[in-house]
Amino acid sequence: MNHAPTSGDIVGVFKSIIALTVAILLAFFPFPAAAVEKAVGSVLDTRVSFEVSEADVGGVLKTLAEAFDLNIVVGEGITGEVTLSLTDVRLEDALDLILETTGYYYTFKNNIILVQSPEKELATEIVVLGYAKASDVEASVKALLSEQGSIEAVDEQRLVIKELPKRMKTVLNEIEKLDHAPHQIMIEARIVEVEDTDLTAFGIQWSGNMNLAGYPRSSGKPALGSGRVIDTPGFDTSSAGTLIPSTTSATVTGNSADYRLALSETSADLTGGQFVYGLTYGRVNLSNIIDALVRTNRAHILASPTIAALDGEEARIIIGEKFPFRENTLTAVGTTETTKFVDIGTALRVVPRVINNKDIMIEIHPEVSSLNESLSAGPRINTREATTKLIVRNGQTVVIAGLIQHEKTVIRQKVPFFGNLPVIGLAFRNRSTDFVTKELVVFVTPYLMxxxxxxxxxxxxxxxxxxxxxxxxxxxxxxxxxxxxxxxxxxxxxxxxxxxxxxxxxxxxxxxxxxxxxxxxxxxxxxxxxxxxxxxxxxxxxxxxxxxxxxxxxxxxxxxxxxxxxxxxxxxxxxxxx
CATH class of the missing domain: 1.25.40.10 (Tetratricopeptide repeat domain)
Structure with a gap:
């Protein structure tokens, strides 16, 4: 019974024609005479040229084995098609390309080439990392693996890698590049609270000293000498996008320059919810008038912490107490009461990140809080905090100021007994109201270790x-x-x-x-x-x-x-x- 040829029959005939064409093409190229004594290695160095399109990989390997008298053993499950066009390449390189494009590999032993499926012969390596997180390395290396390869982070420091033997070395080299010691940044901070009771100026005059050793002494500016005044960079200070003027002159003695920097006085535009920030240049050793205020009890250093952090990791310091409060949760079976805690006191959170191995991008969040009153719904907390992110140089100081809080204090004084008498007691007691303004100033200096x-x-x-x-x-x-x-x-x-x-x-x-x-x-x-x-x-x-x-x-x-x-x-x- 006759029937029309199916598409499968046509593909089969086409593949047969392709295989025959490969054999005919290979016959026109010179190849060594078959000799049992000849080493397979020298045969693989023979240069060949051929072209195949959608040919069965098993058929191509069989044709090569017959043409060059090679012992090629094709393992179970070797299937697929290959399309190649090669000119004047080594036979070994051609064999590599044929197998790589189909996801197989071969081993050479005792003049026999064994072609196998990678599922059966994947190499396995367990890598113990020294610095990097295993999960981070896993995400970075996955793109380099072959279709058969796999990588798994078993914990924070160990990786299990399964890959083709020929690709394993490339994967391990990439992991070695990723597993390097991270940068460490030392953070020096000073959180200062300044009291000003005269209500005339809430700004602070900052003074300091700059080490000029190694700085150029010409380039259009007056030569440095005893008593000379030179231009020096002040704060690049801003509030709501406007520049605040700063003093930009210094008196130089030898290699030391004493200068004065000014944060602007408080205005109606600068309230307790706003802040200004500034930067000093790398060689400025900022020692400000706060020290003098502390000596006269007009300022208080709330915290002066020093802490180290890894690149990109958060460092947090809290100086205060954990205030407990009760929280009720309504469920299907009733009400559940739990005790929770909130941090009250002085806190500083910084997240540094190294850029170009020299600059530091730093996110800063200072916070000073105090308990106002404890309510049934939870504590009411007074807080002053700010968040900013900026790029600084190694050793450059960031100044955050303008976190202002107004306090009203009622003071009652009286003479014992007499002050309690009606009418005449007014002469023996006194009542006064004291208004205190407190400004929070934060200095943060990151050092690249x-x-x-x-x-x-x-x-x-x-x-x-x-x-x-x-x-x-x-x-x-x-x-x-x-x-x-x-x-x-x-x-x-x-x-x-x-x-x-x-x-x-x-x-x-x-x-x-x-x-x-x-x-x-x-x-x-x-x-x-x-x-x-x-x-x-x-x-x-x-x-x-x-x-x-x-x-x-x-x-x-x-x-x-x-x-x-x-x-x-x-x-x-x-x-x-x-």
């Missing part, structure tokens, strides 16, 4: 600590800041010397090391009358840092005077003992 590399017998320190030791030494020397409270001059200079020596010994490569040597010499020479020690320190400065801006004619003049004075003192001591 370098990898810690310790050596045996030496402390492990990070680079930003050098600047911190230097800043403390300077404040002690100038009797400025909290560090100087209640200390005699001898105590201050003794501690300053210790901090300067720490910078010189452990942070010789920092940008303030030469400054520390110079300042240490000045203490020895002018404050402690130890010219010999001053001469030794300045000699070290000249030797170690010949290109330092301190190694000028003035330093050499000071050095000679110190040496001469030291010789005179030594001579006088010898005469006293004779």
């Amino acid at each position: 370098e990898p810690l590399v310790g050596e045996e017998g030496k402390p492990v320190l990070d680079l930003f600590s050098g600047q911190r030791f230097y800043n403390r030494a300077v404040r002690l020397t100038e009797e400025f800041g909290i560090e100087s409270l209640g200390k005699t001059e001898a105590q201050r200079f003794s501690e300053a010397i210790a901090h300067f020596k720490t910078v010189i010994r452990n942070f010789a490569d920092s940008e303030v090391a030469d400054d520390a040597l110079y300042q240490l010499g000045m203490i020895y020479d002018e404050k402690m009358d130890r010219p010999a020690l001053a001469a030794d320190v300045w000699n070290e400065l000249v030797t170690k840092y010949p290109d330092s801006p301190y190694t000028d004619k003035k330093l050499y003049s000071r050095l000679k005077k110190a040496q001469k004075k030291a010789e005179t003192q030594a001579k006088e001591r010898r005469q006293r003992f004779q």
Whole structure:
């Protein structure tokens, strides 16, 4: 019985024609004579050219085996079609392409090429990560896997990878690139509350000191010298999109510039729900007038925390208490009462992220809260908070101000007994109302920490600590800041010397090391009358840092005077003992 050919019959005939065409094409290209003794490896180096379209992969492999006298064993389940057009390629490369496009692979052993399905022969690796999260690496590497490959995060640090043996190395190399030590950022913060009872100006005048060592001394500006006034950057401060003027001049002495920065006074546009923020430049060591206000009890440091955080991770500090309150939940079976807690006090939340390995994008959320009253529905809380996100340089200080709160206090005073008498008691009692304005100011300075590399017998320190030791030494020397409270001059200079020596010994490569040597010499020479020690320190400065801006004619003049004075003192001591 005759019947019309189906589409399957036509495809079968077409595949047969294609396979025959491949055999005919291969016959026209020279190939080595079959020889049992000839190594298969040399045959695979033969260069071939051929073209197939939608050919059965098993048929193509069989044709290649017959044409080049190869021992090719095709495993169970090897199916699929292949379309290739190759010109002058190695036979081994052609075999790789045929199998890769169909998802199979081969192994070579004892002159036999075994073609197998990857489901049966996937390589398995268990990778233990050192730094990165397994879930993050899993999401990044999945796109690199073949159709047969898989990756699974079994916990936070371990990955199980199944992949074709030839692709496993590529996957492992990519994981190694992703598993690197994350950046760490040290956050220094100071949360200050300033009281102003005269109701004339709620703004604060900030003063500070800038280290000019290493800064260019020309480029169109007056040369730096004792008593000169130069242009310096002030705060880039804004409130509701408007710039607030700031003082942009400084008096320079040597390599130090004293300057004054102004946050604007309170206006009707700046209420308790608004804030201003500003930035200082990287070398500014911000030591402000708050320290002086603290000494006179006009300001209070609510918190001065220092905390480290990983790149992109939140760091949070809470100083206060957890206030309990009851919460009732109505369910189908009745009412359930639970106790919950709310944080009350001073809190600071920061999320730093490193950009281009040098800048830091930081999200800051300071909050100061207090209990107003406890109600049946829950506590009523007074809070002052702000949230901002900005990009700063390493060591640059962010200032958030303008979080203002007004308090009204009624003060009653009376003389015992007499103040309680009717009518005449008015003469023995007094009532007054005190209005207090409190402004919250937050300083946040992020430092990008370098990898810690310790050596045996030496402390492990990070680079930003050098600047911190230097800043403390300077404040002690100038009797400025909290560090100087209640200390005699001898105590201050003794501690300053210790901090300067720490910078010189452990942070010789920092940008303030030469400054520390110079300042240490000045203490020895002018404050402690130890010219010999001053001469030794300045000699070290000249030797170690010949290109330092301190190694000028003035330093050499000071050095000679110190040496001469030291010789005179030594001579006088010898005469006293004779």
